[in-house]
Amino acid sequence: MSSSLKLLGEIRQSSERRPFEVLKLAEPLLNKGSIAQAGDEVWLVYEQVFLAAIDEGQIDVAKAVLEILHNRFGEESQRVKRLYGLVSEATGHPEDAKRLYDDMLEKDATNVLANKRLIALLKSQGQYVQAIQELVSYLDTHGNDFEAWLELTHLYLDQHLYSQAAFCIEEVILQQPANHYFHLCYAEISYTMGNLDVALKEYLRVVELSTDNVRGFYGVKLTADRILDITSSRGSGKSKGPSHLKVENAPQKAMLERLSQLAAERLLAIYSGSGDAMKKTLEEWLKL
């Protein structure tokens, strides 16, 4: 039994959602009552089981666990209240949930759990504009929550508001500068917006932080080639390519060619172990 408890603890630590596994591990514990072995951890396990049950759609299990938590922590516990909200959301009563979260926030404007749940609820209902507004006001207070900034980035991207998304991902990078994934996100947003000079540098940052990063190198090749294309055509007087593309701060031609070549080489090296179909696709792409 204690090995299941340990595994559940590890899943909690890594904040993964593995609802099926959690339920499978927890079922014998709950049925046989041996969960009492966990001591004080037992409440964390209950919360974890509740979330897994909601994920898997097993509302009765969720309600049963919620009953136990309610008996221990009572009406006024913020964490328990939020779980009630989750049940309402899961059973298709979003209005009830929204009322509950609004109520919680009225009583205590600093309640992070209720705030985030409200935003998630709005998002799940497709009310993106309100979700963005709520999230912006949350970030006005809690400016150092980089996960919230990341969420806002994705919300803006869904709405194709690229410069706002770029601002948000910059905030994330400001707080987590060593994470190559955020630089990758920034690079791709910049490329989409047409800031090719920034995009190239950010893609390069990605491959510096994360050796042989495939997406990074694809980005380097694409951007470098595109800049070469544009600067050569602009130089020769032909107006090729949309004028909004920014390439002013890009490196010189020789450097661009070296980077492009490096990217191609590394990509071929990375895929050297894969099947022939992959290699062929890659070579075709590289010729473009």
Next chain:
Amino acid sequence: MGGLIESTDQTMFLDPAIRNWVLFPITVIMVLVGVFRHQLTILMTGQPAKPDIKEIRQGKALMRGHTLAQNNSYIPTAAFIERKKYLCQAYEDGTYLKDKTSKEKSPTDLMADPKNMEAMMDGMKKQMMGIIPQTLIMGWIQFFFSGFILIKLPFPLGLRFKQMLQSGIMTPNMDVRWVSSISWYFINLFGLRGVFALLLGGENSADGTRDMTAMSTMGAMGQQPGQPQDFNKQFLGMKDNLSIIYHEWDLENIEQRVLVKYGKQARIFKSTRK
């Protein structure tokens, strides 16, 4: 009768009654008082004051400035300048201040703020909890248990300690290793830390040495515990910090760094041309 103090081992036999009625009782009393103090502190410590939303906002705004100053080189210059301008303006205008009208606040006003009062009272209460039992026990020991030798220390000490550790007994020749009860109190003070850790868990309030350090730092700093922070001043300070930053984008020479990393170039050439 001057002359050398004999350094031969002085053997004296102590009445076993001393051991029963002084040694053990002092230790037992100290343990009990420690546990009692710990429980009392738990009872008396109120809930930490819950910050209201404006206070959180204020604090986090300062952190944003700090993060910007620290990590400014990781975002492009334009992005940095945009944020710098916004934050400096906001700090000057007091946009993030909890209480916008309070830009000019004197220290006495800050202290009068009820939340700060509570925090200071809490701190003072904790210190009282530490000092009073110590003083009481020391006084009790001096009153009841002075004037006789209690134990012999297993290690030798310098003559200076004679005055402190043999306070009740006027004997110029006795070895410093024979000490009175007050030194047993000190030994217990330091030694019982381990016992308390075992009984009460790591973070316990029964530890006497912590009070001693608290007393010495209070004397050294001469500052009231939990002094309320003046956010307006801090904002203006952060604004100055931000305005003097010379921004250099970390990615200026990233092209060469990548080439070097993948072995295409031997080293980085510092040139003004890209």
